[in-house]
Each structure stands twice: as structure tokens, then as C-alpha cells.
Amino acid sequence: xxxxxxxxxxxxIVDIIAQCDEAFLEANGIIKGAMNxxxxxxxxxxxxxxGPAIEASGGSAGNxxxxxxxxxxxxxxxxxxxxxxxxxxxTHDIRAxxxxxxxxxxxxxxxxxxxxIFVTPxxxxxxxxxxxxxxxxxxxxxxxxxxxxxxxxxxxxYLWDPPRAKEAIRLTAKHAHAAGREVSMTLSDPFCVDxxxxxxxxxxxxxTVDIVFANAHELKSLYQTSxxxxxxxxxxxxxxxxxxxxxxxxxxxxxxxxxxxxxxxEIDRLVDTTGAGDLYAAxxxxxxxxxxxxxxxxxxxxxxxxxxxxxxxxxxxxNLRIEAEQAGLL
Amino acid sequence: xxxxxxxxxxxxIVDIIAQCDEAFLEANGIIKGAMNxxxxxxxxxxxxxxGPAIEASGGSAGNxxxxxxxxxxxxxxxxxxxxxxxxxxxTHDIRAxxxxxxxxxxxxxxxxxxxxIFVTPxxxxxxxxxxxxxxxxxxxxxxxxxxxxxxxxxxxxYLWDPPRAKEAIRLTAKHAHAAGREVSMTLSDPFCVDxxxxxxxxxxxxxTVDIVFANAHELKSLYQTSxxxxxxxxxxxxxxxxxxxxxxxxxxxxxxxxxxxxxxxEIDRLVDTTGAGDLYAAxxxxxxxxxxxxxxxxxxxxxxxxxxxxxxxxxxxxNLRIEAEQAGLL
Numbered sequence: 001x002x003x004x005x006x007x008x009x010x011x012x013i014v015d016i017i018a019q020c021d022e023a024f025l026e027a028n029g030i031i032k033g034a035m036n037x038x039x040x041x042x043x044x045x046x047x048x049x050x051g052p053a054i055e056a057s058g059g060s061a062g063n064x065x066x067x068x069x070x071x072x073x074x075x076x077x078x079x080x081x082x083x084x085x086x087x088x089x090x091t092h093d094i095r096a097x098x099x100x101x102x103x104x105x106x107x108x109x110x111x112x113x114x115x116x117i118f119v120t121p122x123x124x125x126x127x128x129x130x131x132x133x134x135x136x137x138x139x140x141x142x143x144x145x146x147x148x149x150x151x152x153x154x155x156x157x158y159l160w161d162p163p164r165a166k167e168a169i170r171l172t173a174k175h176a177h178a179a180g181r182e183v184s185m186t187l188s189d190p191f192c193v194d195x196x197x198x199x200x201x202x203x204x205x206x207x208t209v210d211i212v213f214a215n216a217h218e219l220k221s222l223y224q225t226s227x228x229x230x231x232x233x234x235x236x237x238x239x240x241x242x243x244x245x246x247x248x249x250x251x252x253x254x255x256x257x258x259x260x261x262x263x264x265x266e267i268d269r270l271v272d273t274t275g276a277g278d279l280y281a282a283x284x285x286x287x288x289x290x291x292x293x294x295x296x297x298x299x300x301x302x303x304x305x306x307x308x309x310x311x312x313x314x315x316x317x318x319n320l321r322i323e324a325e326q327a328g329l330l
Numbered sequence: 331x332x333x334x335x336x337x338x339x340x341x342x343i344v345d346i347i348a349q350c351d352e353a354f355l356e357a358n359g360i361i362k363g364a365m366n367x368x369x370x371x372x373x374x375x376x377x378x379x380x381g382p383a384i385e386a387s388g389g390s391a392g393n394x395x396x397x398x399x400x401x402x403x404x405x406x407x408x409x410x411x412x413x414x415x416x417x418x419x420x421t422h423d424i425r426a427x428x429x430x431x432x433x434x435x436x437x438x439x440x441x442x443x444x445x446x447i448f449v450t451p452x453x454x455x456x457x458x459x460x461x462x463x464x465x466x467x468x469x470x471x472x473x474x475x476x477x478x479x480x481x482x483x484x485x486x487x488y489l490w491d492p493p494r495a496k497e498a499i500r501l502t503a504k505h506a507h508a509a510g511r512e513v514s515m516t517l518s519d520p521f522c523v524d525x526x527x528x529x530x531x532x533x534x535x536x537x538t539v540d541i542v543f544a545n546a547h548e549l550k551s552l553y554q555t556s557x558x559x560x561x562x563x564x565x566x567x568x569x570x571x572x573x574x575x576x577x578x579x580x581x582x583x584x585x586x587x588x589x590x591x592x593x594x595x596e597i598d599r600l601v602d603t604t605g606a607g608d609l610y611a612a613x614x615x616x617x618x619x620x621x622x623x624x625x626x627x628x629x630x631x632x633x634x635x636x637x638x639x640x641x642x643x644x645x646x647x648x649n650l651r652i653e654a655e656q657a658g659l660l
Contacts, residue, residue: 018426019647047422050422050426051426051427052387052396052422052423052424052426052427052645053419053422053423053426054384054385054386054643055384055385055386055419056384056385057382066382084415085414085415085416086415089383089385092377092380092382092383093382093383094382096348096380096381096382096383097381097382312642312647313384315382317349317642
């Protein structure tokens with residue numbers, strides 16, 4: 001029997017979230033809607049220009065792990081923090097959500113990663129990430145029992161940015177497949193796809209990755225096409241199962257010849273899109289590892305994504321199991 | 331001409347905010363709705379039991395300073411942080427809001443203060459405050475130019491908890507009154523009033539304090555009566571001007587024989603009462619230092635308080651000047 005439903009692997013990041021107007025992004029050369037990697041110096045400059053902020057644990061796969069746990073799933077996480085106050089906050093939050101998190105922290109240097117997230121009036125988030133301690137994640141951080149004991153391993157494409165995390169991913173995938181488990185990834189960001197396109201395609205085509213999560217921009221970036229349909233046809237061949245999100249148009253799930261179209265949930269007010277994709281994956285993977293059908297998996301993803309974009313911050317303030325039950329999905 | 335509209339003095343605290351149910355408060359001996367002072371050991375224990383949280387700069391008078399600045403007022407703040415990551419967050423947030431904050435930080439020990447705030451489903455907040463660096467605030471932190479140059483100085487009754495902050499208050503009040511300025515305070519918390527009743531009454535009766543902010547619970551605690559009317563009659567004699575908030579029943583302002591009743595604004599959904607009193611004081615003092623009448627001061631207070639309780643965290647996410655203009659108050 002599996003010990004965990006979902007093992008997530010990702011950059012362990014504390015988000016620093018503030019509002020700004022469109023002009024601020026332009027004046028500071030921040031690519032809107034993207035994850036911009038920054039160094040210490042630029043982090044200091046941007047922080048000095050940032051408005052009053054709030055802090056919340058984040059990081060793509062960490063958000064997904066928190067989401068799975070909020071649905072009542074058994075989640076684990078690999079990711080690197082430092083032994084510093086932000087690392088303590090990160091560790092507290094993910095464990096308090098019920099996620100098993102035991103990756104050894106660094107002894108203070110480099111510090112725990114943070115991402116300055118600017119939210120524009122349209123709710124779109126533009127991220128500026130200083131990777132800090134994340135650059136030290138490596139194969140020595142793979143816990144074989146968790147890698148072999150989780151029904152699905154899920155990792156973020158962002159892990160191709162730090163130097164040795166990809167080795168941890170390949171080792172985890174090896175343990176997982178040897179135990180008959182499945183491996184999934186998110187393409188993370190269109191620019192991230194652009195940096196690592198060939199490697200991502202190889203992960204899929206070599207069978208290292210079984211299930212792919214992407215949004216429409218990332219999918220089109222992967223296949224360098226402006227045609228969503230062409231990109232969807234391509235990924236259908238390249239992996240066993242793919243779930244592609246399309247913002248307010250919902251999502252499309254493809255598996256072989258099968259296609260399932262999922263609606264987005266209706267929302268009252270779009271506040272902050274941070275975490276939308278992460279929480280879609282959480283809902284989907286909770287459903288998938290619970291043995292539910294693809295439509296139900298997609299609906300759970302839509303629900304979790306729809307809830308997280310109506311609040312500030314990337315992890316759901318509401319209990320997702322209760323919300324799903326009230327929505328008649330569980 | 332005054333250099334500042336409002337100088338605020340208070341404990342410089344980063345809030346750590348999580349939701350909990352009523353049973354949690356009882357099981358952990360937390361007095362609901364109150365500010366509970368805690369030591370390091372209890373802070374660690376409560377944090378280990380706390381759910382996933384978010385962090386936001388807080389502290390009563392700091393919130394008021396941020397509110398005044400959000401209305402477009404010129405605000406300054408005295409308060410003690412440490413040179414550590416939470417202190418950096420606190421300093422960033424208050425300065426980014428436009429508040430002049432130059433109190434010298436401690437060199438790391440004790441660390442920056444934090445308050446674990448548990449929000450129950452009814453929106454009520456119960457605070458658990460570790461004072462940390464705040465215990466070192468003293469008269470050496472008074473900047474005479476700001477004390478003499480602000481139209482109104484505002485401080486929190488909570489400052490009677492750390493050992494030497496009261497000396498800073500008395501010195502500031504001396505500078506302020508010598509320059510013909512006014513001094514105001516908030517009674518902060520019914521239990522705080524209970525700890526320092528005689529001293530608070532002496533501050534008012536000796537003329538050290540001209541203007542008092544309180545909620546109904548604090549006012550009744552001050553005069554040890556269950557009758558709101560009796561307490562209101564008493565404070566009318568003890569200070570020149572008092573503004574007493576009554577949650578959803580609005581507020582009452584008394585000055586000599588004059589009485590002004592103010593309505594609360596209608597709200598969509600009560601989320602988190604943290605900062606309600608602080609933001610009422612911000613709106614009131616912004617109006618007061620702008621030379622507006624008492625009714626307009628009270629309405630600005632109601633607006634700011636009503637907005638902050640519809641969000642998580644104690645400082646307004648919205649620009650209060652724009653909100654006040656849209657509400658026809660400015």
C-alpha cells in the first residue's frame with residue numbers, strides 16, 4: 001500500500017506579495033505574468049521600490065502539496081530551505097497543513113528563497129524570485145521511501161533553474177517507477193519552457209514523466225506553435241496524460257484518444273492569480289490518486305484554482321475537502 | 331507649520347495570522363478577543379500548534395500610522411525592531427506606506443516582536459504577543475523634532491507593558507505640549523486597562539493626554555462599570571475629547587457637552603477584526619489634523635475600520651484616500 005498519495009518536489013519559497021500598477025512593471029523591467037529570476041542585488045533594489053507587502057509560504061509544488069493535504073490527501077514534499085526565520089516560517093506552514101516535509105535545511109547560507117510577487121489590478125501576478133537555498137537541492141535530498149511510497153510524484157519545471165535539482169528528480173523518478181508509481185510534472189512558465197524545451201520533451205518522450213500539467217501559454221511554448229489545437233495534438237502523443245488549463249475557459253484533459261473538457265468555476269471577484277495552476281494540479285492529483293474519473297479530477301482542480309484566485313496568496317485559506325463536499329464533488 | 335500630521339508610538343510587531351476554531355482557543359487557554367502577552371517558550375508551543383499562517387506587519391499604533399499615510403496624511407512612527415528578517419519586513423512595510431520611521435533598531439537580540447493572531451469563524455481576533463525588541467524602547471528613542479513637529483501624537487496603552495516605553499511617552503508628550511500640540515492615546519485592550527487603570531486615568535486627569543480612543547469594553551473596564559452611559563459620562567469629564575467605538579453599532583464622540591453619534595459602514599462579509607480600532611483612529615486623526623468637523627472625523631474612522639475588517643491583516647490593502655473620495659467623505 002502507498003504511504004503517500006502525492007510527493008511534490010519544488011523550490012521552497014516564501015512569497016512577498018504587494019499590489020502595483022501596470023506602469024510599475026514596465027518601469028522596473030518586470031515581465032508581466034512570468035517568473036523572473038533575480039539575484040541578491042536586484043532583490044534589494046526591487047524590495048526598496050515595493051509597496052507594503054504581506055508574506056506567505058509559496059513555491060509552486062509546495063502550494064500543490066498544501067492543496068492536496070487540504071483536500072485530505074496524504075502529501076509529502078522535498079525542497080530546500082535555510083535555517084533562518086523565513087525557513088522556519090516555510091517549514092511551519094507546510095507541516096501545519098499536514099504535509100510530510102523532512103528535507104535537511106542549510107545552515108543559514110544562502111538564505112531561504114523568496115519571491116517578490118507584484119499583483120496588478122487585473123489580478124495577474126508577476127514574480128521575481130531569488131532562489132537562495134533552493135540552489136542546493138540535490139540527489140542527496142531524495143528520501144527513497146517517500147519516492148517509492150507515493151502514488152504520484154509531482155515536480156515543477158522550475159527545478160531546472162537550480163543546478164542539481166534535476167538529478168534529484170531523475171533519481172526520484174527511478175525509485176518511483178521501480179515501485180510501479182507514476183511521475184508527473186508542471187511546465188511551470190512559458191519562459192521556463194523556453195529555457196529547457198528539449199529537456200522537458202525528453203522527459204516526456206523517454207517516459208520519465210507520465211503526466212503533464214501546463215497552461216495554454218506553456219503548451220504553445222513547448223511546441224513553438226501559436227495553435228492551441230496543434231500543441232494539444234502533439235502532447236497527446238508525447239505523454240500518457242495531460243491536463244491543460246486555460247484560465248476562465250477551464251481546462252482540457254487528454255489521454256490517448258480520450259478528451260475531457262472541464263469548465264472553470266464561477267468566481268465573485270478575481271483578486272490574485274498566484275497559485276491557480278498549482279491548486280488545479282492539487283485538486284486533479286487528489287482526485288486521481290483517490291481513483292476518481294478524469295472529469296471529477298478536473299472539476300476538483302477547477303474548484304481549488306477558482307478558490308485560490310479569490311484571495312491574496314497561493315495557498316487556500318479554506319478547507320478544500322469541505323468546499324468540495326459542499327460543491328457536491330466529493 | 332507642523333512637519334507631520336500624526337506621530338504614532340507603539341510596539342513594532344509582525345503579525346502571524348491563522349484561522350482556528352473556538353475549541354482551539356479554549357484548549358490553549360487563549361483569552362478570546364484579547365491581547366495575551368506570552369514568553370519565548372509559550373510562543374514556541376503555540377506556533378507548533380498553529381495552522382498555516384500568513385505574515386503581515388502590525389502593531390496597534392503602527393497600523394494607525396499606516397492608515398493615516400494611506401489617507402494621504404503625513405505620519406511618523408517611533409517603535410523598536412531588531413536587525414533581523416522580521417525587523418526588515420516591518421521597516422520596509424511602514425516606510426513603503428510613506429511613514430517616517432527612524433527608530434534605531436537593536437542589534438539582533440531580543441528579536442523583533444511577533445504576535446500570533448488566531449482568527450475564529452466569527453472574525454474575532456485573539457492575539458498572543460511576544461514583545462521581543464519592544465521591551466527596549468525608551469526615552470532615548472524620542473526624536474524631539476518629530477515630537478514637537480506633529481499636530482497630534484498618538485500612542486497605545488499597550489506601551490505600559492514594556493518597562494521603559496512610558497518614559498518615552500512622557501518625554502514625547504512634554505515636547506508636544508511645549509510646542510502647542512495635542513496628545514492622544516488608545517486604551518488598547520480591556521485587560522491592559524485593568525493592568526494600568528490608575529496610570530491611564532492619571533494621564534488623562536493630569537492633562538498628559540488630551541484625546542482618548544477606546545472601545546466600549548475598554549471604557550467600561552476603565553471605570554469599572556457595566557453601564558456604558560455611566561462610563562461615557564465619566565470620560566467626558568476626564569479628557570477633552572474621546573471617541574468610543576462600539577463595533578457594528580458605530581461610535582460615539584464626546585467633547586465637553588457635545589455628543590456626535592457615528593454609524594458603522596455596511597460591510598459585505600466580516601473576515602478579520604484585526605486592526606479595526608487602529609484604523610478607526612487613523613481615519614479620525616487624519617480628519618482631525620486636516621481640520622475637519624467631528625462628524626467627518628468619525629465617518630472617516632468608520633470607513634477605514636469597515637474596510638480593514640473585510641480583509642485578512644491589520645493594514646488596509648486599499649488606498650484609503652481613494653476609498654474616502656469614492657464614499658464622498660473627502
